[in-house]
Amino acid sequence: MTLSATATPALWCYGLHKKYGARQAVGEVSFAVERGEVVGLLGPNGAGKTSVIKMLLGLVRPDRGESMLLGHRSSVPEARARVGYLPELFRYQPWLTAREVLALHVRLAGARVTDVEQLDCLALVGLAERAGDRVGGFSKGMQQRLGLAVALVARPELVVLDEPTSALDPVGRVDVRDIVLDLRTRGVAVLLNSHLIGEVERVCDRVVILDQGRVAASGTLDELLGQSELRLELTGVTDAVHARLARVGHVERSGDRYVVALGTRAEPAATPDLVAELVADLVRAGARVHAVEPARITLEERLLGILRDPAGADS
Ligand SMILES: Nc1ncnc2c1ncn2[C@@H]1O[C@H](COP(=O)(O)OP(=O)(O)OP(=O)(O)O)[C@@H](O)[C@H]1O
Numbered sequence: 001m002t003l004s005a006t007a008t009p010a011l012w013c014y015g016l017h018k019k020y021g022a023r024q025a026v027g028e029v030s031f032a033v034e035r036g037e038v039v040g041l042l043g044p045n046g047a048g049k050t051s052v053i054k055m056l057l058g059l060v061r062p063d064r065g066e067s068m069l070l071g072h073r074s075s076v077p078e079a080r081a082r083v084g085y086l087p088e089l090f091r092y093q094p095w096l097t098a099r100e101v102l103a104l105h106v107r108l109a110g111a112r113v114t115d116v117e118q119l120d121c122l123a124l125v126g127l128a129e130r131a132g133d134r135v136g137g138f139s140k141g142m143q144q145r146l147g148l149a150v151a152l153v154a155r156p157e158l159v160v161l162d163e164p165t166s167a168l169d170p171v172g173r174v175d176v177r178d179i180v181l182d183l184r185t186r187g188v189a190v191l192l193n194s195h196l197i198g199e200v201e202r203v204c205d206r207v208v209i210l211d212q213g214r215v216a217a218s219g220t221l222d223e224l225l226g227q228s229e230l231r232l233e234l235t236g237v238t239d240a241v242h243a244r245l246a247r248v249g250h251v252e253r254s255g256d257r258y259v260v261a262l263g264t265r266a267e268p269a270a271t272p273d274l275v276a277e278l279v280a281d282l283v284r285a286g287a288r289v290h291a292v293e294p295a296r297i298t299l300e301e302r303l304l305g306i307l308r309d310p311a312g313a314d315s
Pocket residue numbers: 020023024025043044045046047048049050051052
């Protein structure tokens with residue numbers, strides 16, 4: 001089945017299920033990646049991320065559910081030719097040079113990519129100097145860089161990266177971040193599975209969190225991290241001061257330091273007014289305000305909160 005290319009998401013799946021023997025690896029997973037969007041797939045080990053990716057790409061047959069790539073069913077070769085994929089476990093032909101590996105993948109994708117463009121792609125992943133060397137002599141990180149070049153070389157409309165920085169040094173991770181941001185600028189959709197949550201937080205528009213084969217939460221970073229808090233340092237805290245803090249949200253105290261949760265849907269724009277009014281009221285109620293710092297939880301804190309208390313996932 002083929003739908004109009006631009007009307008369809010880059011990637012779409014509905015109700016994916018997969019069992020391996022008696023083990024339910026994936027149950028009821030549905031989500032989409034829109035054109036030009038960067039979506040992070042997060043979750044603990046064994047959550048089903050790689051299984052979902054393989055079903056999306058037509059590499060593993062789901063027991064139930066449907067998925068579409070660029071307006072085609074995932075099993076259709078034309079769809080996969082427009083998708084770049086860096087697998088979690090990568091191994092390239094050790095007897096070929098980096099250039100030959102790229103040329104092979106360009107042929108497999110049926111794309112027209114000049115030699116110069118292929119070399120540019122190797123330069124983009126930091127392998128310009130090693131283009132003529134055999135892959136058998138590459139370090140693991142260099143092989144992962146080559147895998148990234150393979151995923152990018154045939155000008156894909158969708159790029160699926162399964163743990164793209166697992167073997168990379170810190171400079172390599174920054175390179176991948178820049179490459180993903182550049183893909184977004186060029187309107188290429190990206191699905192990024194990574195355990196490096198800071199990396200996901202920096203580059204992703206939206207996040208899908210899997211836990212035990214199900215979508216535990218999903219949403220934009222603003223939706224997921226809307227839970228802001230105020231960190232205050234106070235002395236002279238009377239019952240009236242405490243009551244005023246508690247009117248804002250749940251209060252936690254450690255010595256003179258107070259943390260007040262602002263709620264899961266706190267509007268960031270409303271925070272300055274809220275802070276000014278609160279500080280005025282606290283001072284009127286007799287407190288001395290030594291410090292006030294509005295803060296937002298990190299994606300890592302939110303992820304851990306969702307995984308420890310699935311009932312708290314409200315997105
Ligand atoms: N080929 C397979 N045969 C049997 N079980 C499998 C197979 N592939 C995955 N599984 C099981 O499916 C579940 C999900 O595995 P999957 O690799 O999808 O998780 P993941 O979220 O990608 O994990 P990680 O973060 O550790 O890479 C696990 O319990 C795993 O043991």
